[in-house]
Amino acid sequence: MSKIAIVTDSTAYLPTDTIHKYGITVVPLMVNFGQESHKEGVDITSDQFFARLAVEKNLPTTSQPSVGEMVQAYERLLESHDSVIGIFLSSKLSGTAHSAETASRMVEGDITVIDSKITAFGQARLVLTACEMIAAGNDKETIVAKLNEMVETIKAFFIVDSLEHLHRGGRVSGAAALIGSLLQVKPILHVEDGKLELLEKVRTRKKSLARIAELVKEKQIAGKHITMAIVYTDNPSDAAEVAEQFRQQFPEADISTAQIGPVIGTHVGPGLLGFIFDQQ
Incomplete structure (x- = not known):
């Protein structure tokens, strides 16, 4: 015992x-579609959730x-x-x-x-x-x-296809959400003191990935080993491709991929790529 x-x-x-x-x-x-509630990881899988999210007219809620x-x-x-x-x-x-x-x-x-x-x-x-x-x-x-x-040392950066889900869920302001509607803008968000915030506005996905690599390098601590997960929603092949790119840029790091489930997926929406890392 x-x-x-x-x-x-x-x-x-x-x-x-x-x-x-x-x-x-x-x-x-819980993730809720109208009056229909599901326990995350018990009553609904991540794949089932994102398949349903793609066809639902109304955004689900969480509790x-x-x-x-x-x-x-x-x-x-x-x-x-x-x-x-x-x-x-x-x-x-x-x-x-x-x-x-x-x-x-x-x-x-x-x-x-x-x-x-x-x-x-x-x-x-x-x-x-x-x-x-x-x-x-x-x-x-x-x-x-x-x-x-x-x-206090775990860091996280995220690229989202759109800030619509975060805005509708009350996680970012209406002003920040407008950025997501601009053509080819890929907002970079980060977690600051436990809160998800808009960090930078970068045009194109390629530039946003390059910028996140720069940000990770800026946060690197000499003599510490990086353990990172590229987290994703409904885009596993995308995450796998990016993980391989980052392994080449950070050959000493331990880099894996991991799927985000229904509750967080409700607020970030499809197409997310997240970079969550720790240094010990």
């Missing part, structure tokens, strides 16, 4: 085998887990563990972390909630680091300190 349990939400998009290997508890967020669901997860885990570390997507993107924090005050037990200030691969990196540290025998204080340190 592990003394420390790990819980996260579905927007970490962890592979099923990883969840089983480490015994990670995943609390799903966070309830405080009650979080309480149930904590209580169940504390039956067999001494403590719980919860790692959730950025509180600037969802109320999930706030629900998790509220629930932690309603349960008797040692629970620490960490706002990842990111989502997808960045959130997954924190979860996996915690699991590996538990397996290595680290105590909770050491693990939490390491995670809090990583939260």
Whole structure:
């Protein structure tokens, strides 16, 4: 029995085998088509979601887990563990972390909630680091300190085909969304203190990719190893091609691809390429 349990939400998009290997508890967020609700990763797959998004007239909505669901997860885990570390997507993107924090005050037990200030691969990196540290025998204080340190160093850049989905979901302003309507403009966004913001306006996809490579190089820390995921929505071949380009530009880096699921996909829309990386 592990003394420390790990819980996260579905927007970490962890592979099923990883969840089983480490015994990670995943609390799903919901994606809603009108009155029809689906638990992310349980009732609807990413491929099913993007196929439906392409033909739906109305944009779906998303909703966070309830405080009650979080309480149930904590209580169940504390039956067999001494403590719980919860790692959730950025509180600037969802109320999930706030629900998790509220629930932690309603349960008797040692629970620490960490706002990842990111989502997808960045959130997954924190979860996996915690699991590996538990397996290595680290105590909770050491693990939490390491995670809090990583939260401040994980970086993310994104190219979206259009800012329409982000604007309609309330994630970027109307003024920023207008940029996406300009011919051949590929907005570059980044995550700053947990919030998705417009960084630069670059014309053409080729130039935007070149600019992101420059930005990654600017963020490179001497002596640190880069672990990066090229994240995508409905465009896996596009992500694979770009990942190969980046492997040539960053030969020492560990670069993979990972799909973003329904909840984040609702807000970024189809055609996204994201570059989420950590340096250790």
